[in-house]
Amino acid sequence: MIRYILRRVLGAIPLLLAIVVIIFFVARLVPGDPVSAMLPENATELDRQRMIALYGLNDPVLVQFWKYLVQLVQGNLGTSFQYHSPVSELLLRRLPATLDLAIAAGLFGWILGIVLGAIASIKHNKWQDRIASVVGLVGISAPTFWIGLLLIIYVAVPTGWFPTGGRLPADVVPPGPTGMNLVDAIIHADPGLFFTSLKYLALPAITLGAAMAGLLVRMTRSSMLEVLGDDYIRTARAKGARESAVNFRHGLRNAGRPIATVMGLEAAGLLSGSIVVETVFSWPGLGQTLVNSVDFRDYPVIQATVLMFAVVFVLTNLAVDIAYSFIDPRIRY
Amino acid sequence: MAMVKISDDDRPAEQPGSMNGAVEVRTPVRTLSFWAKVRRMLRRPGAWSVAVGGVILLMFVIIAIFADLLAPHAPQAQDLLNKLKPPAWSDGGSTRHLLGTDYLGRDILSRLIYGARISLIVGVATALGAAFIGVTTGVIGGYLGGWVDASIQRVVVVFQAFPFILLAILLVAVTGAGTWKVVLILVLSRWPAFNRVARSEALSQRTREYVLAAEAMGSHSLRIMSRHVLPAVAAPSIVVATFSISGAILGEAGLSFLGLGVPIATPTWGNMLADGRNYMYADPWLTIPPGVALFLIVIAANILGDGIRDLTDPRLRNRTR
Secondary structure (H helix, E strand, O other), X not given: OHHHHHHHHHHHHHHHHHHHHHHHHHHOOOOOOHHHHHOXXXXXXXXXXXXXXXXXXXXXXXXXXXXXXXXXXXXXXXXXXXXXXXXHHHHHHHHHHXXXXXXXXXXXXXXXXXXXXXXXXXXXXXXXXXXXXXXXXXXXXXXXXXXXXXXXXXXXXXXXXXXXXXXXOOOOOOOOOOOOHHHHHHHOOOHHHHHHHHHHHXXXXXXXXXXXXXXXXXXXXXXXXXXXXXXXXXHHHHOOOOHHHHHHHHHHHHOHHHHHHHHHHHHHHHHHHHHHHHHHXXXXXXXXXXXXXXXXXXXXXXXXXXXXXXXXHHHHHHHHHHHHHHHOOOOOO | OHHHHHHHHHOOOOOXXXXXXXOOOOOOOOOXXXXXXXXXXXXXXXXXXXXXXXXXXXXXXXXXXXXXXXXXXXXXXOOHHHOOOOOOOOOOOOOOOOOXXXXXXXXXXXXXXXXXXXXXXXXXXXXXXXXXXXXXXXXXXXXXXXXXXXXXXXXXXHHHHOOHHHHHHHHHHHHOOOXXXXXXXXXXXXXXXXXXXXXHHHHHHOOOHHHHHHHHOOOOHHHHHHXXXXXXXXXXXXXXXXXXXXXXXXXXXXXXXXXXXOOOOOOOHHHHHHHHHHOOOOOHHHHHHHHHHHHHHHHHHHHHHHXXXXXXXXXXXXXXX
8 A cells, every 4th residue: 555655756756857847948938038028118128138037038948947846846937027036925825816716616516416326326316316416416517707796786786695706804814824714713702703704714614515426426326226226235135234324324425436536537627627717706715816917918827827737637636546545445555 | 398298198007006107018029100109209218308308409409599689789899888787686687688787787697598509509519520520430440440440440549549528628829819719629528439439339339230241241431331331330429428518518607707708798597607717796687697607508418418318228118217
C-alpha cells in the first residue's frame, strides 16, 4: 500500500512539471512583447530597457524558464500589475473562499446525489425512481451559471432571504484564522456568524453542487441496480437479513467504487465549476480573481491562478486515487 | 406519431401498460419486414429515448441550417428605439420582436436562432475531432497491445489529469477569444473518453473467431482493424459522442459566459446569457430564452445518449425495465 501511494505521488511530479511548462510557454504567446503591454504610453526607450533587464527578458527563454522555476519553488509568484502586491499573498487570501464554496457544494452534491440514487434503485420503476431520474437528467443538463442566474432572479431577489453576492455583510469582519467562514464560526463558537455565512453560501453551493448531484444520482442508481441483481443479494435476503441491511450493507457498499470514481472526478470538476459560479455570485475566490485578472490583462496573476488551480486539481485527483485503495480492498496495484 | 400506433398494434395483448415495452418473451427467429423491425426496435429499452432526444436534436439542426430563412431579423441588427423590449405576449411587447430585444435593440429570437449554429458546430466538431483521435488511438492500442498500447495509455493518463478549462482560460486570456480555439481545447479534453471505450472494445474483439480467422488468412493488421474491429467500436463510441456533444455545448456556453469563449459580438447562447446577467435585475427576461435553449439542446443530447446506450447494451437487450 505504501509503495503504491509513493509511486502515485512520484508519478504526479512529471504531470505538475508538464503543467508548469505549458503555462509558462502559453503565457509567452502574448501578442507583441509583454514589456510594451506593461509600460505606460509615455515611457522612454530607457524605461523600456530597464524594464527588460528587470524582468530578465534579455535572457534566453530556457534561462528565463529556469529562473521562473526557481522562483516558483521559493514561493515567489511575481507581482500583480493591478494590485501592485505579491501574487502569492493575493492568492492565499482568496483560496479559503474557493475552498469554502467547493467543499459546501461537494457535500450538497454528494449527499443529495447518493441518497436520491439509492432511493431510486431501491424503489426501481416506482414514482420515486422516476423523480430521481428526472432530477439526475436535469442536474447534468442545466448549465451551472444559468441555475445560478435563475436562483438569484427568482429566489434571492423576491424572497430577500439570501444575499445575491459576496461572502459576508460589509460590516462583519471575518474573524480568521482559516479564512473559511463556516470553519471559523465553529472555532469561535459563534452561531450568528455561522448562520450569516451559511445564508451567503447557500445559493452558490447549491448552484455548484447541482451538476454533481445529477451525475451522482445517475451513477448511484445504475451501479446499485447492477449490484442489487447479483447473487449475493439474493443470498442475503434468503438468510433473512433485514431489507435495510441488504440495501445498504450489501448493496450501496458494493456499488461504492464507480460512485467514488465519479465523486473524485467531480471533486476536481468543482474547481473549474467554481470559476463560473464565483463570477455569477460575485464570490471573492480564486475563480473571480482569475476572471477579473483576465479583464485587466494582469498576466502574473493569471499565470499564478491557473497554476494554483491546476496544482489543486492534480492533487485532488491523486487523493481520490489513493482513497480508492482504502474504499475497495479488492484493488491490488 | 405514427410509430406509436404501429407499436401498440404489435404488442401482445397480455402485456399492456409497460411504457418502455421491453421484449419479455423471446419470439422465435423468423425473417422480419422492415416495419416489423422498426416496431421491434421501439419496444427495446432506450428506443423511446432515442426517438425523443433525436427528434428534438434534429429540430435544432434544422433551425441551425436554415437560420437565414427562419430568423426574422439579422442577429447583429440594432433597433435602438426598441431596446429591452419584453416578449410579444406581455405588456409593451410587439409582434415585431416575438421574444423581445436586448440592451442594443437586437432581436432575441433571431440571436437565439443563429446561436443554435455556434452551439451545434462546437458540439459536433468537438465530438468528431475527439472521436477521430480517441477511436484511432484506442483501436490501435487495444488491438496491437504491447508497447504501443502502453505508451498510448501513458499519454491518455496525462490528458485525463490535465485541467483543460484552465488551459482554455489561459490561452484565450493571452491570445484573444475564438471559436476554433474553444473547439481545440474541448477536443483535447474529450478524446481520452473515446480512447477508453474504443480500447476496451478492441481488446475484446482481438480474441473473437472472425478476427482470428482473418489473422489466419494473413490479413494485414490495418485491414483487420478497419474492417473487423472498428465496426464493433462504433456503437459505444456513438454513445460517448452524444454525451460529448452535450458536454462541449455546455463548455462553450460556460466559457462564452465568462467572456473567454466565442468572440463577444457573435450571437451565441453563452454570450446572450452574459449580456442578460448585466441586466438581470432590470430585465430578468433576457436570461430565459438562451438558458432554455441551452438546457433543451443539452437534455436532448443526453436523452439520446442514454437511449443509444440502453439500446446497444447487450445486458439490457432482454431485460424488462
